[in-house]
Amino acid sequence: MSPTREPGPSRRRFLGGAAAATAGLAVGGAAGFGIREATAAPVAQAATADLGAASVDRAAAVVPFYGSTQAGITTAQQERLMFASLDVTTTDVQELARMLGRWAAMAARFTAGRPVSDSPVRDEQPPFDTGEAEDLGPHSLTITVGFGPSLFDDRFGLADRMPPELTPFGTIPGDAVMKPGLSDGDLCIQACADDPQVVFHAIRNMVRAARGTAVLRWSQLGFGRASATGAGQVTPRNLFGFKDGTNNIHADDVTAVQEQVFVPAAADAGPTAWMAGGSYLVARKIRMEIESWDTDPLTDQERIFGRTKSSGAPLTGGEEFTPIDFAAQADGKPVIDVASHVRLAAPETNGGARLLRRGYNYTDGQDPDTGKLAAGLFFIAFQRDPQTQFKAIQTRLGRSDALNEYIAHIGGGLWACPPGVSGAGDWFGKGLLGDLV
């Protein structure tokens, strides 16, 4: 569906990906999948192609894996997500490092549309790759890895390398119902692509490669994207039917990306210098009470969000991207309600703090306890400092947001995503663990 709303997505992804400069293994190495060149060629090619052209292009689209920052952050948001949290079971830092090395090699191959290995299987040997993505193409797959606060406990001697930004939040207002089985974890993997079987395959094989070193703690499939990060990417709708994340940081907002998303190099960073070029990932599984919401009058729904449902325009007028007039009054009351989501989440209310959001709608089927449809938003946000960004914003929202009547934060976590993997000799977190192995 996206090209209606996002002309030329794969070309833009190629250019816009943070890792475009050093494509390494990903360029030219894909068995059977060409990488789109960043020229005018795609359009010319499509003009002579048959009906299937754009979808073929979409299946073959590659987001380069190697780069100074990890892909899957400023990458134009793909349609599907699988997110996994893992706990490390080994206490041997060498084993942990070897697994992170395997993950980097696998991520380089999967994002280029290649299986775990091209070697033939010997008799009595299980297949190297589980095989379900064999015919599918990379579909703009990105794999983003993060380290949770619990990894910095006494198992690996990493305590002094934990950045203060990674300090657990404690209990933010509204967080009382967070479930341990849906929260936290030593490691996380965010796999995003335009095909769900491709993201499932990536997570499954990385969990398989972790055997003996780490185990799956929890996972989540996101069925449709609920935010936009690409330049010109149209804002999608959440399951409340509203456009979500209109004021999100987009990849072309270079100042915001530099100042709010990635950790800068700092001369005084000391043992936390490994996070330069990294970003902090906050995830929240937000259950939506959709049956209650669906009985709420439209006027009240719009008051709660502060926007018009159909167009996404603020209630102070204009169209979706018109700046919001928070001072506007009508009948002696603010037009944008003081408890509205848009007011409480706005940078103006939060000292300029913004987030780069990559949320996905989800459903887990029926809630066995209530009989209702278990569905909502799997919220993901990247930022330079979650203490002054997500935590500050969410503390305000958790306390006062009119939306709280219809949502509950039931899971999530905080992870430090290290800088990108630079090439074949590098791996996720080599800057953190490299001198210990």
Next chain:
Amino acid sequence: MSPTREPGPSRRRFLGGAAAATAGLAVGGAAGFGIREATAAPVAQAATADLGAASVDRAAAVVPFYGSTQAGITTAQQERLMFASLDVTTTDVQELARMLGRWAAMAARFTAGRPVSDSPVRDEQPPFDTGEAEDLGPHSLTITVGFGPSLFDDRFGLADRMPPELTPFGTIPGDAVMKPGLSDGDLCIQACADDPQVVFHAIRNMVRAARGTAVLRWSQLGFGRASATGAGQVTPRNLFGFKDGTNNIHADDVTAVQEQVFVPAAADAGPTAWMAGGSYLVARKIRMEIESWDTDPLTDQERIFGRTKSSGAPLTGGEEFTPIDFAAQADGKPVIDVASHVRLAAPETNGGARLLRRGYNYTDGQDPDTGKLAAGLFFIAFQRDPQTQFKAIQTRLGRSDALNEYIAHIGGGLWACPPGVSGAGDWFGKGLLGDLV
């Protein structure tokens, strides 16, 4: 991804849909979504379009709702599924009929890309439509409704109208672990489309419209199709990495569709005559033990299926669609193992009985009991007589299939899907309930 493997999907769907003859409301009525004409025009149009052409086409593709048989049976299988089972809570047959009428009206609109209503909402009124599919297009949506055996109990006086084909199976070998909370239900809805948010929207709004009359019992999201029903549609892979359903009934196999899928009109059908033009739906939620499978040698995996993993060719040689030589021997043993899935499921082993399968891969995240990835196949099959087709085949598979070591049937059910809705005055099951209201 599909056009690589399925040239011109929307055009074929338009022509191949069982309901193509009487498009009714669906033709021309879609607000903003053109219906593809069944001529050579699409290809000519794509030749001058930009990169987005095929995906725009895919989003706008309409499968006509009205017809003599329900869409979503022989329709070329779409990429995504949401399946819902509901229990009727009213004992008033008028209320049940009114709900089925609302469902038919909604299905006619949703499949044409339209919301629940175009009427403006009055103050203090909730929105008619939940809104999350507002910008998405119908994406070849089909909505297929069925009636479970339990609907024919004493609540509505329907006992003598229950076809013998709908008799519950009892316990088939291997069915011991079927969970009641994932099984059966008075009604089912199968929503299929090429976008997951479109199928979620359809089920959510139909469940909403059932309020006070029926409640959700269980539901399932399928993330990728695991069978092919369209002429020329390429066979996809299940989560064991094998091509699934190579010998499936495809829409262009007119004889098999007539003889094995739809219920024929019969002069002596008496009170069960309402099922002429209908089909029986069997669903099975099949958990796959993927961690165990992934440790099994490739040669054993291929022995169990009876096919080569990568190509899908039978172990007796050739390519995917080469007929299987069940008599072939090597070293004094059958090349196709006596317990192999392909042998036990073959029409040759089952008196010629075949199924029209529309399966989907699923994952529910992590199994809280085992810590493993909860994933598998949501199997759906349509047939004229489930007693001689699914039940007979599954009894043989449940007893002897070598695959049973790696799978478990944990849920599912049996439903009678009535014939198609013929036009605006008709509704799902009017032939069954029309004279009672």
